[in-house]
Amino acid sequence: MIFLYKIFNFHWILRCLAVIFLFINLTNCAIFQRKNLILVNAVEENLVPKDDSAKIWASPFYIPVGILAGALDVFVVHPISVIPKAANDTLNALWTDRNNLPYVTRMGVIPFSLLLSGPMFTLSWSYHWLFEDSTEESKGFRPNKTLTTEEWISKLEIALESNSNEEIGDLLNLCELNTKTDKQIKLLIKVYQKYKSNARLNLSSMALYCLLSKGYYNPTIEDFVVQIFLKDHSLDIIYNNRNNLVAYFIQNRSQKGSKALIEMLSDESLNNRWIPFIVDNLFIFGYKEEKDEIINRVIKKKYSI
Incomplete structure (x- = not known):
């Protein structure tokens, strides 16, 4: 054994085996998934000939380029993208x-x-x-993109009752494919109310996007957005989505919306970060009485803009 140890450096051999084992395991990980090898895919699509004989002749060119592209994908492009x-x-x-x-x-x-x-x-x-594997095969439920509005509503109701957050997210991703019925609007509001205090899941933001994405006027949505500004303005989710929410007021020249923003200014608990945003938007879409109210407050030096 001593003789063999002198001839072979067993520690070095073990290290090599460990590196090889690690490499083999990593080949199944995110950095080697084809969806993450953007430059390699581009090389294959644009530089590799379709004809077999042409592939042989062109291989001295595209193989080195492909290796360089793979290195850039693994160590530059994909790390930056995440x-x-x-x-x-x-x-x-x-x-x-x-x-x-x-x-x-x-x-x-x-x-x-x-x-x-x-x-x-x-x-x-x-x-x-x-390690992240976000391929569609690795995920569980994937709703059929041909779901009718009734099927979509039924599946979302079941997912809400069973607290299946991943399924709720998948269904919200398909909300644009379904017409906004009154029942769908109420269901999306229910999703927002249920998850508005849990910023990690992002489901409430997705529900807001679904409600506001179509852009057409709906009194239920208008009343809902008004209540959000009045009651939930302390939540980060509302401040982070403020531009999308107020865009609904601007698009529909909502008088309820302008009055809601004025009412927010009277709330003593209102964070000062809201004031410039409210004032700017009231002068964009507000009615004369709301603009006059802003001017009077400035004159009285209640706050500065």
Whole structure:
């Protein structure tokens, strides 16, 4: 054994085997999935000849280019493409959904959030780069894109009752394919109400998008958006979606909407970040009485713009 040990460096051999084993496992991971090899796919589509004999003659050209493209895909393009996902995970895990916490507790959590943001981002980025498999085959339920509005409503009702969040998300992704009936509008409002305090799932934002995407006027949607501004303006989800929400008022020149924004200004708990946004938009679509109210408040120096 001593003789063999002197001839072969077993530690070096074990390290090589470990690297080979790791590489074999990684070939099934995200960095080697075809959907993530954008440049390699482009090389195959545009540089590789279809004729077999031409492939042989052209191989000295496209093979090196393909290897370079693969290296760029794995170590540059794909890692950069998953940065938004990692940033979103970090924000959702450490910086959002704290509105229900007391002020002192929220302030006390900030140093820990700052401390953990770097490691959290790194771990999330590494996961999305190396291991995330978001191919359609790896996901569970995928609704048929030919669902009728009635089928879509039925499936969403069942998913809500069973708290199947992934299925709800899949169905919300298909909302544009279905006509907005009154029942569908009420169901989307129900989704928003159920998940508005859970920013991590993003289902409430998806429901808002579905309600506002068509753009046509509906009194139920108008009343719903008014109530959102009046009652939920403290939620980050509303502030983050403020432009889409107020666009509904602007498009329909909603007097209810302009009055709701004026009423928000009278709310003592209103965050000051809302004031410039409200004033700007009231001068865009507000009626004369709302504009006069803004001017009177400025004259009285109740706030500055």
